[in-house]
Amino acid sequence: MQNAKIVAVANQKGGVGKTTSSVSLAVALARKKKRVLLVDSDPQGNASTGTGINIRDIKKHLYHSYTEETPLSAVFLTPDSKWKITVVPSSIDLAAAEMELFPREEREFVLKKLLDPIRQDFDYIIIDCPPSLGLLTVNSLTAADSVLIPMQCEYFAMEGLAQLVSTIRSVKKGLNKNLYIEGLLLTMFDKRNRLTFQVADEIKKHFGEQLFKTVIPRNVRLSECPSHGQSVIEYDIKSTGAKAYIKLANEFIKRQAA
Ligand SMILES: Nc1ncnc2c1ncn2[C@@H]1O[C@H](COP(=O)(O)OP(=O)(O)O)[C@@H](O)[C@H]1O
């Protein structure tokens, strides 16, 4: 049995579409009969609630795995959705894990060690990172094979990107030498805005083939679906948002074969 590919969805900017992309890609891959684990590594728990998990009802989540060595398989949840994914939920407690990890030896390798024993059980493991470059994100990058970077086409996008790329570089140097950039994904693309195209051109110039050809449009269905505890693919499969993420999953799988 092959080991799962682990993809960290990261960008230290908030509100760029990390969670939306993690959940939608996870479900789009599950729809293609892939076995997918979604790890919610953000204390805000948006990926957990967005898949219909009521985080107030659960007793064990990623925090307990980080700090009490509870195996991930003991915190797995299967949301009640048509296309089955498995979720490692998180909650606000996870914010404390960063502090608690700090004095520990090998503190960057905790998530990697937690994922090792379950890698054979999945085809893809997708980690939704928090909007920071702190220890939770560093743990995700250390555990991952690749990083998927969602970004919004706005004026300061490139600045933040330089910082992220430099973090990826230092993780590569010291912690995970095989880490690579899976791709940059343009999200909330607004065709009516000229600046969008300028920023997209700039990103393309710098990153060329690393930019996914699939672009995620701004689509109200994508912002509505989390409050229904559903991915956009369940909520409205005909929407432009759902179609875009299904297309992204196809492009993503094709990249693995290339
Ligand atoms: N393509 C999109 N079109 C419209 N709204 C979107 C889109 N992608 C994300 N959103 C909304 O924007 C907000 C931020 O997205 P989110 O995925 O939570 O970002 P992040 O995880 O990077 O903070 C959320 O309210 C989400 O529903």
Ligand SMILES: [Mg+2]
């Ligand atoms: Mg998020």
